[in-house]
Amino acid sequence: MLRQVYIILNDIIIYQRNYAKGLDDSLFTNVYLNVKKSAFSKFAEETASYDFFKLKLSYIVDKDLSIIFLFVTGLGDEFKNIELQLHSFKKKFLDIYGDILKESNINIIHDVFDPIVDTIHRNLKAKLSIIGFSGVGKTTTTKLIKSEEIPMQHIPTITGEVATIKIGKLHFYLWDFAGQDQFDFLWEKFIRGSDAVLLMTDSTLENLEKSRYFFELVNKVVPYARLAVIANKQDLSSAMKIEDIERLMGQKTYSFIAIDPNNRPKMIRIIADLLDMDTQVSPLLKPIFDRDILMDKAQKALEQGEFSETINLFEKISNICLELGDDSLSIELLEKAEKLRTILS
Numbered sequence: 540m541l542r543q544v545y546i547i548l549n550d551i552i553i554y555q556r557n558y559a560k561g562l563d564d565s566l567f568t569n570v571y572l573n574v575k576k577s578a579f580s581k582f583a584e585e586t587a588s589y590d591f592f593k594l595k596l597s598y599i600v601d602k603d604l605s606i607i608f609l610f611v612t613g614l615g616d617e618f619k620n621i622e623l624q625l626h627s628f629k630k631k632f633l634d635i636y637g638d639i640l641k642e643s644n645i646n647i648i649h650d651v652f653d654p655i656v657d658t659i660h661r662n663l664k665a666k667l668s669i670i671g672f673s674g675v676g677k678t679t680t681t682k683l684i685k686s687e688e689i690p691m692q693h694i695p696t697i698t699g700e701v702a703t704i705k706i707g708k709l710h711f712y713l714w715d716f717a718g719q720d721q722f723d724f725l726w727e728k729f730i731r732g733s734d735a736v737l738l739m740t741d742s743t744l745e746n747l748e749k750s751r752y753f754f755e756l757v758n759k760v761v762p763y764a765r766l767a768v769i770a771n772k773q774d775l776s777s778a779m780k781i782e783d784i785e786r787l788m789g790q791k792t793y794s795f796i797a798i799d800p801n802n803r804p805k806m807i808r809i810i811a812d813l814l815d816m817d818t819q820v821s822p823l824l825k826p827i828f829d830r831d832i833l834m835d836k837a838q839k840a841l842e843q844g845e846f847s848e849t850i851n852l853f854e855k856i857s858n859i860c861l862e863l864g865d866d867s868l869s870i871e872l873l874e875k876a877e878k879l880r881t882i883l884s
Contacts, residue, residue: 540665540711540734540814541624542594543611544656546632546647547571548604548640554647556656558823560815561594561611571609574598578607586625588618593763599625601633604640608632614763615732616663624659631655653822657708660823664703665711665814668730670753671739675746676771679797680739681715684806706807707863709816709823727760735765735813738790742770742778747787754790765813768792774799804831830859846883850876 542561546554578600588597595616598609608629669677704713714729736757740750757766770784774796785792793809811824837852853876860869
């Protein structure tokens with residue numbers, strides 16, 4: 540998963556875009572000096588990559604222009620895929636700004652360049668795996684994330700399902716695989732390369748004890764991946780309390796009811812947390828949560844009879860929906876705003 544993008548010209552950062560937590564400011568200077576030393580050495584390759592704690596740093600340079608293009612990704616990303624994107628990124632940047640790199644002040648227009656970088660992020664998108672034994676709610680959760688009709692009876696998944704999910708502007712791979720014991724020989728292959736893993740349980744003691752096996756599997760195959768326990772079926776009388784589950788599993792645990800469609804925003808926040816995507820930083824998820832906050836305000840304003848404020852909020856939310864590509868909701872909100880205007884007039 541692409542976490543950060545830097546362009547450094549003559550030791551000055553002229554462009555930076557953050558999608559998730561990566562290098563913080565206190566680390567960047569030392570890391571950059573090491574990258575520079577390696578990149579500009581006499582026999583250095585144009586592209587290279589090295590691991591830094593739980594991050595992979597990959598770069599491409601132009602020695603004549605004294606410029607470095609640096610990608611910060613997860614350890615699970617393969618360099619051959621990153622390298623292709625680095626070459627494409629460098630070419631597109633130089634096509635646009637190559638003629639003015641000698642100028643003292645380079646003004647990168649974010650409205651033009653950010654979409655190019657967002658496309659690279661989609662090409663290096665995260666992989667999220669949902670694991671757990673049969674019947675715990677993996678497929679139901681997958682359908683919830685995909686905003687599809689939720690099954691009300693358990694139908695076992697055969698082998699597995701892979702989908703590309705789009706939430707707002709965020710794209711990621713979602714892997715949901717069979718939890719039956721006869722498919723356990725496939726589990727390692729399914730989770731390989733995961734950036735984050737959701738371990739689904741049905742919140743019963745028997746299933747929790749059995750599910751501890753997956754901790755060993757994750758540590759063996761993807762030790763760098765973020766892991767969280769989803770305590771599903773919390774609406775059932777047999778469900779253990781979250782505090783007890785978290786203490787038993789020794790892992791961050793989220794209470795959940797996958798059959799409730801209203802829990803989709805909660806799952807999106809869990810995914811954002813697992814992928815280290817701070818909603819105040821990430822340009823991909825922030826509009827979604829901004830929209831949710833405004834929707835709550837609009838609902839309260841409508842209930843209190845503050846129609847002018849409601850109209851204003853509906854129009855703001857409509858603009859955000861257009862940005863997210865949700866044209867139908869945008870039109871619906873504009874129609875509601877117009878009806879309220881009619882009532883006021």
